[in-house]
Amino acid sequence: MKKNRICQLFGIQYPLIQGGMVWASGWRLAAAVSEAGGLGIIGAGSMHPDTLRLHVQKLKAATQKPFAVNLPLLYPEMELLLDLLIEEAVPVVFTSAGNPNLWTSFLKEKGCVVVHVVSSVKFAEKAVAAGVDAIVAEGFEAGGHNGREETTTMTLIPLVRNAIRLPLIAAGGVATGEAMLAVFALGAEGVQVGSRFVASIEASCHQAFKEEVLQAQEGSTELTLKELTPVRLLKNAFYQEIKKEYEKGATPEILAATLGKGRAKKGMFEGDLEEGELEIGQVAALIDTIIPAEQIVREMLSAYNSTLTRLYETGPFDL
Amino acid sequence: MKKNRICQLFGIQYPLIQGGMVWASGWRLAAAVSEAGGLGIIGAGSMHPDTLRLHVQKLKAATQKPFAVNLPLLYPEMELLLDLLIEEAVPVVFTSAGNPNLWTSFLKEKGCVVVHVVSSVKFAEKAVAAGVDAIVAEGFEAGGHNGREETTTMTLIPLVRNAIRLPLIAAGGVATGEAMLAVFALGAEGVQVGSRFVASIEASCHQAFKEEVLQAQEGSTELTLKELTPVRLLKNAFYQEIKKEYEKGATPEILAATLGKGRAKKGMFEGDLEEGELEIGQVAALIDTIIPAEQIVREMLSAYNSTLTRLYETGPFDL
Numbered sequence: 001m002k003k004n005r006i007c008q009l010f011g012i013q014y015p016l017i018q019g020g021m022v023w024a025s026g027w028r029l030a031a032a033v034s035e036a037g038g039l040g041i042i043g044a045g046s047m048h049p050d051t052l053r054l055h056v057q058k059l060k061a062a063t064q065k066p067f068a069v070n071l072p073l074l075y076p077e078m079e080l081l082l083d084l085l086i087e088e089a090v091p092v093v094f095t096s097a098g099n100p101n102l103w104t105s106f107l108k109e110k111g112c113v114v115v116h117v118v119s120s121v122k123f124a125e126k127a128v129a130a131g132v133d134a135i136v137a138e139g140f141e142a143g144g145h146n147g148r149e150e151t152t153t154m155t156l157i158p159l160v161r162n163a164i165r166l167p168l169i170a171a172g173g174v175a176t177g178e179a180m181l182a183v184f185a186l187g188a189e190g191v192q193v194g195s196r197f198v199a200s201i202e203a204s205c206h207q208a209f210k211e212e213v214l215q216a217q218e219g220s221t222e223l224t225l226k227e228l229t230p231v232r233l234l235k236n237a238f239y240q241e242i243k244k245e246y247e248k249g250a251t252p253e254i255l256a257a258t259l260g261k262g263r264a265k266k267g268m269f270e271g272d273l274e275e276g277e278l279e280i281g282q283v284a285a286l287i288d289t290i291i292p293a294e295q296i297v298r299e300m301l302s303a304y305n306s307t308l309t310r311l312y313e314t315g316p317f318d319l
Numbered sequence: 320m321k322k323n324r325i326c327q328l329f330g331i332q333y334p335l336i337q338g339g340m341v342w343a344s345g346w347r348l349a350a351a352v353s354e355a356g357g358l359g360i361i362g363a364g365s366m367h368p369d370t371l372r373l374h375v376q377k378l379k380a381a382t383q384k385p386f387a388v389n390l391p392l393l394y395p396e397m398e399l400l401l402d403l404l405i406e407e408a409v410p411v412v413f414t415s416a417g418n419p420n421l422w423t424s425f426l427k428e429k430g431c432v433v434v435h436v437v438s439s440v441k442f443a444e445k446a447v448a449a450g451v452d453a454i455v456a457e458g459f460e461a462g463g464h465n466g467r468e469e470t471t472t473m474t475l476i477p478l479v480r481n482a483i484r485l486p487l488i489a490a491g492g493v494a495t496g497e498a499m500l501a502v503f504a505l506g507a508e509g510v511q512v513g514s515r516f517v518a519s520i521e522a523s524c525h526q527a528f529k530e531e532v533l534q535a536q537e538g539s540t541e542l543t544l545k546e547l548t549p550v551r552l553l554k555n556a557f558y559q560e561i562k563k564e565y566e567k568g569a570t571p572e573i574l575a576a577t578l579g580k581g582r583a584k585k586g587m588f589e590g591d592l593e594e595g596e597l598e599i600g601q602v603a604a605l606i607d608t609i610i611p612a613e614q615i616v617r618e619m620l621s622a623y624n625s626t627l628t629r630l631y632e633t634g635p636f637d638l
Contacts, residue, residue: 003633014636071543121537123368125633133454141471149538152471154492155601159537162605173473182473182501185626218440218478219468249568282474286481298638305635312631314322316624317333319617 001292005167006190009113009134010092011066013037015171015190016180017136018197018295020070020072021044021144023268024280026204027055029197031062032293041094045072046265049080055293056088066091067113072145073098086110097145097229099132108133117171117192119147119156121163128164130220131309135164136192139172143195143232143281146223155185161187177282177303184304193300206271209278212236227252228259234278238263324486325509328432329411330385330451332356334509335499335616336455336488337516339389339413340463341365341598342587345523346374348516350381351612359384360413364391364616365584366465368399385410387434391464403637405429416464416548419449427452432450436490436511438466438475440482454483455511458491462514462551462600465542472502480506494602500630503623512619514600519612527589528597531555534604546571547578553597557582 006015018025018033020043030040040063042055052069059067069090074097075081082103085093093107096117107114108131116127117136124135137160138146139153151159153172161168170188174180174194183191197203199213216234223232224242235241245258259277287305337344337352339362340398349359359382361374371388379385385444393416394400401422404412412426415436426433427450432518435446436455443454456479458472459465470478472491480487489507493499494515502510516522518532533546535553543561566578578596586595 139471139473141474150541151537151601151604152458152492153473154458154471154498155460155604156537158495158497159604173471176477177475178477178504179508181504181630184630185497185500185504187497218470218475222469242572282470283469285474285478301636301638305638308630311500311503311627316627317620319620319624 004189006134006169010039010068012039014297014301015079015169017068017192018039018293019043019171019192019194020045020068020096021194021198022029022264024198024203024205025070027059027062028204029200029202029293030059030067032200032202033197033297034063034067036294036297038297039068039092041068041070043070044075044081045070046269049077049084052081052191053084053088058091060088068092068094070094070096072096073100073102078103079269082106085112094136096275100127100132104130104132108313112198115169120149120151121159123147124160124164126270128166132166132254134167134169135160136169137188138192139170141232141282142172143221143284144279146230148226148230150223154186157183157186157188163284173281173283175281175286177197177300177305178307179283180300180304181307193296195283196287196296196300197293198280199287199290200296201290202293205268208271208273209268210290212273212278213280213284214288214290215281216287218282218285220285221280225255225259228255231277232281234280234284236267236276236278237274238267238277323508325453325488328486329358329387331358333616333620334488335619336360336387336509336511337612338490338513339363339387339415339512339513340517341518341583343522344389345526346378346381347523348519348521348612349386350378352516352518352616353382353384353386353520355613355616357616358387358411360389362386362389363394363400364389365588368396371400372407373401375403375409379407387411387413389413389415391415392419392421397422401425401540404431413455414451419446419451423449423451434488437479439468439470440475440478442466443479443483447485451485453486453488454479455488455490456507457511458489459542460551460601461491462603463538463598465549465551467545467549469542473505474498475546476502476505492600492602493528494600494605496619497622497626499619499623500626510616514602515606515615515619517599518606518609519615520609521612524587527590527592528587529609531592531597532599532603533607533609535599535606537601537604539604540599542603544574544578548573550596550598553599553603555586555595555597556593557586557596630635
């Protein structure tokens with residue numbers, strides 16, 4: 001794995017990136033993943049600039065290893081945040097949910113490695129044109145905000161692989177080493193893992209939310225609110241409220257009013273499982289333990305190795 | 320691959336099954352796939368019993384190798400068809416779209432190998448209880464009729480793998496050897512390939528439909544009509560008609576009336592790309608050649624081998 005471009009780009013040991021997740025990925029989780037040899041990410045989406053600065057500083061005190069910040073490009077105080085990232089010498093920035101043309105050159109000029117998260121070939125090509133260093137392609141099954149095309153990881157990764165030459169990181173449905181090997185077979189060179197790290201000891205989300213993730217089964221999540229910003233979430237009481245509005249033929253305005261403000265914080269940070277928004281991927285159905293992030297990394301890499309060896313020893317086909 | 324349970328169960332050389340597809344998989348396609356070492360399937364869903372008998376007889380005349388018939392369990396003349404399968408000594412029956420309890424024991428008593436197609440763990444477990452010999456688990460990205468849970472192949476295969484011990488065949492998003500390796504990493508022991516074989520010389524669907532499949536890109540298909548029988552299809556003029564009805568708040572009755580009768584035949588068999596229903600998987604976006612079925616099989620196996628070798632030579636992770 002020494003020639004892996006994702007490892008080379010970030011200066012890390014394993015091409016396993018922990019996704020930046022609102023209300024779940026603060027400095028503790030990021031430090032644990034970076035210390036384990038992957039790339040830890042602080043999710044800035046749910047942080048005021050002062051909070052983010054505190055997290056970055058604590059992260060830098062906790063590890064000497066590379067790390068990143070995930071920056072949704074619709075963030076309201078963007079310029080303040082960008083200055084902060086430069087001042088704190090954040091080495092890698094993952095941008096998402098917006099136009100990569102806006103800030104990529106600025107960040108690159110300041111010496112940041114820039115990665116953009118997309119859910120389609122069209123946006124992957126736009127990100128390449130904007131000058132990013134790598135792409136995360138995220139399939140329909142991923143938790144949280146997502147694209148409208150519904151292209152699944154199994155289809156999206158080879159499509160993006162055929163379209164671009166940059167290092168490619170796969171996300172969506174990847175919570176195990178078996179899935180990591182699967183997306184490597186499809187052409188990815190790294191993985192971004194979200195849901196699995198929600199159910200980690202170090203995740204900053206509420207314990208009740210972590211335990212709810214363990215209860216999830218097939219069909220427990222849905223990508224909804226496509227008229228606003230599409231988001232995959234657990235089908236809890238809040239989701240049922242949204243669903244009722246749809247059944248009554250709700251306009252986007254009514255949906256926005258039902259969503260209101262602060263739902264994600266209420267659900268994932270404060271642990272209100274009824275009234276809050278609980279963002280998680282389909283793959284939650286496969287997750288049934290809350291364990292340290294380092295153990296998640298180790299188990300995934302170990303399962304990658306044993307699955308690869310098993311398939312190789314079973315043998316290629318005689319043609 | 321000598322110990323592969325799918326090869327052993329069907330008596331075939333490669334665990335690559337051609338999906339039974341309405342209006343596309345007659346005896347010519349099935350014969351070509353079986354001759355190439357996979358398992359060819361006649362799709363009975365679009366055939367009157369007399370037509371099916373003719374196809375089975377022609378297939379038996381064209382190859383000595385094992386083959387199968389796919390039988391949607393909602394078929395209107397089921398008992399007639401079952402008698403026919405027994406009379407013609409069809410060795411393997413794939414059942415789908417219905418309750419596996421209905422006919423599995425009957426078919427097994429008559430000496431058939433029975434495989435059931437599911438889109439969820441729940442139905443996989445029901446099929447196991449009904450006594451089937453193997454399971455096809457088909458993800459959300461697959462073409463044609465599908466489940467309501469929207470569970471993608473990347474999530475579904477490991478979930479089903481964890482739940483059952485029977486031989487497991489993966490379907491949905493598998494049109495290349497890379498994807499075949501991906502689902503093997505996830506725990507499948509065989510693949511069922513539909514869309515890729517629609518774009519084969521031997522497929523019995525209309526040439527105009529095959530060429531339309533080559534034009535498909537990301538976002539060109541959608542799983543719709545969930546209130547009737549969910550189906551993934553190309554977003555053509557007929558789809559836009561359905562979409563307009565949805566926007567007006569259509570009832571299932573209105574949707575059924577808009578669908579009408581014979582849409583699938585009109586689109587896929589008669590080549591009416593505007594008014595017909597064109598069923599295909601998301602993976603159509605990756606397909607850009609119409610080639611002989613034997614070449615599809617060979618290219619997939621060869622890509623499986625080279626991808627496995629590449630990943631193995633890149634090396635497992637140093638832990």
